[in-house]
Amino acid sequence: MQTSDRQEVIDDLLSKVDQDAPETIQEIEQAHGVDSLALLLEALPVNDRVGFWEQLSPSLQLPVLAEMRDDAGEAVIRAVDEAQLHTLFADLDADTLLELQDVLTEPLLEEALGRMDSEQKQRYASAQQYADNQVGHWCDHQPLVVPAKTKVNVVLRLLRRVMPKYCDHVFVVDSRGIWVGAVPIHKLFGADGVLKISELVREQFPSLNARDDIYTSADTVASSEEIALPVLDDGNMLIGRLDLGTAYEMQAERAEAQIMATAGLDEDEDLFSPVMKSARNRALWLGVNLMTAFLASWFIGLFEATLQQVVALAVLMPVVASMGGIAGSQTLTLIVRGLALGQISKANLKPLLSKEFKVGLLNGVLWALVIGAIAGYWFESWGLGAVIGAAIVANIISAALAGIFVPVLLEKLKIDPALSGSVILTTVTDIVGFVAFLGLGTLFLL
Template sequence: MPEALEQDYTLQQLQQVTLALNSGQFVQVRRILAETAPCDTALLLESSPHKVRTQLWKLVDPDIQGDVLEELSEDVRLGIIAKMKPELIAAATEDMDDDDLGEVLRSLPDTVYHDVVSSMDTQDRERATQALSYQERSAGALMNSDTVTIRADVSLDVVLRYLRLRGDLPDGTDDLYVVDKDNCFIGALPLSTLLTNPPDHLVQALMDEDKESIPISMDETEVAQLFERHNWISAAVVDDNNHLLGRITIDDIVDVIREDAEHSLLSMAGLDDEEDTFAPVLKSSRRRSIWLGINLLTALLAAFVASFFENTLDILPVLAVLNGIVPSMGGVAGSQTLTLVIRGIALGHINQTNQRFILGKELAIGALNGLLWSLLIAGVVALWKWDFTLGAVIAFAMFMNLLAAGIAGASIPLILKRMKIDPALAGSVVLTTVTDIVGIFAFLGTATWFLT
């Protein structure tokens, strides 16, 4: 089915569920949900208000609840799990992949987690313990243990007969991993190579010995960068002794890339990338109030700087009219630089070897833009107020603030990254404080010096 038709079909399903639910046709809703893919059911739950979501979840077939939980954002998942009994959560997570099981269990409160684990059978309890033993946001947390391994000293015919006996392959399998007798990873045999070569050839003659493996402790963002750079579909994960532990597939990497993008976008506004769009009003208000409080403090700090020049503003009221121009221009220019540098850090383009070049480049851009826009604003103000001294004052302030904005926009993310603080979350607040204070001080300070 073409992608556009598939999207229309999914939208039609979602509309049918909404209409049937509003009409009280719960049997019809249950039937539609049974025919809907888990990812689309998750989308419907995330797109529904809190009360409707609770009704819908009760109508989801228990056999696919685990698949739906995998697709939900953390905030929505927690809201649903909070109303489930531990034994039902254990049943829903029974057939989950290891990485999804670990993600779900990590999101549970401690008391609920212990009850859920106690409700699991021995095999699932061991899987849960193993999944949670890896550090969050590491390659281990993304890994699945469903690998297909072969030995190097066998022929392709033996491998093919082994695969036929096995019956099926794990989703996303593009390589068979070659290991030695100690289960150490030594290479990979692509399925395409297996199918297009004579069956009497040995694996060791055709396997890719240069195939990279991923250390279990590698950060998930670095893993995503490797997948992007090498166009991988899957990759082997090994421990410090090169023992094969599992593999990471592209579907998990897509989730990492999407989550990183959402995090960078929403963090700049002080929002949680896992926040539920339909969360209760008080809960959402409480989360946003923290960020608003921080911004209020920075605004008060800028106002405190402006208070030093109250006498100047009393003498020259025109300065109050023009006072917002310089900080505003600095804020926009700094935000442009800040966004590009944060993006460069996230993509791995900016590192210690080229940081000095980036700082120099942004300093030059700030100086060039400062010169251009300071001359323009000087001419506008001088002709508007017919005061060439005032035009020169605001031009100087504009130049200094755009210069400071370029330096701050480039250096703040680098400094925060070195301090292990998320630049996307804190960078815009620090930048706004710098550009507001520099802009106000440069404009009103210079005006006090030359015009009073």
């Protein structure tokens, strides 16, 4: 669904809040998929969200709930009658329970597990062996798999009954479930029906280890030119697969998480989460920012006497800070992306530093001339223009270098550079810019 279409549907839903509008719900169900329905409901205030969710057909309520962000889904679960929840979770499968386990209460989780058949319980237990950032936790446990001794004609009969989404290969295992290889489905057509499937196995088919990071695995699938890759445990046993659709969802989820992290927010935060919860989530980041602001202010305070005598320096300080901040954020964004894609290493760090130093020097000199001329003309002091010009050069160069060092260092410390890199970078550029500007002003203007 396009953004503009979604906004129109939201407006339509909100206009009918006080009406019983089952026909509107049915139209949305028919016209849009589960993902779009989840996004639509997240855009509604909590009371309205619950009301419209209850009007969804029973077959859609659970899938939509599973697709909603944790905070939004939890708000629905808290508001829905307990008896309705018991009915809703009566036929929960393992994959849906994995999606919902973080928002379900312990009693509901235990009840859902108790009602599962042995196959679903085994699948859930298999996923729980791996952390939720590992591909073994999220892989599809129902790939198209046949034993190596199976005849081609038997496999073809199986294909007439079963054809999973994102499937162009049959996975082959031995009698113990150990990975043998994959056979392209198109090779089965025209092949001798009495051949063993193992005789058609494609060599060098890529695979994933169940303990691999889920986002790294998603990138591997997306760049593999395959529709799905097998997921193997440490003993080379096939436990599932990661398909292209799931890989793209994971990449989108990571991108959203990084965007939210730059503001210190959780990607699961609901638009209409309770005021106290939202305030608590954001308070910590505001506190961190406050400490860095006080640190920058302390450095400014060291030049109090200079500011009292040369007021123009105080007027121009925001210009120095702003130019350094923008220059640093440009480099930071580039490096964070490079780290996420695995493009930054010790081998290319030195040439990268050299390149960014030259970019910072070129832009620093260019904008130093522009800002110095404006400041000199404005305050009728070419000495002041020269001081701010020199400070701009120093700050833009230091911002470019910090834009590399800060995220690389955070990555080595196992801290997400997308989460805290911008705050640290802003502090560095502010301090360098203010010290350079006010220090040069003290030396040459007093």
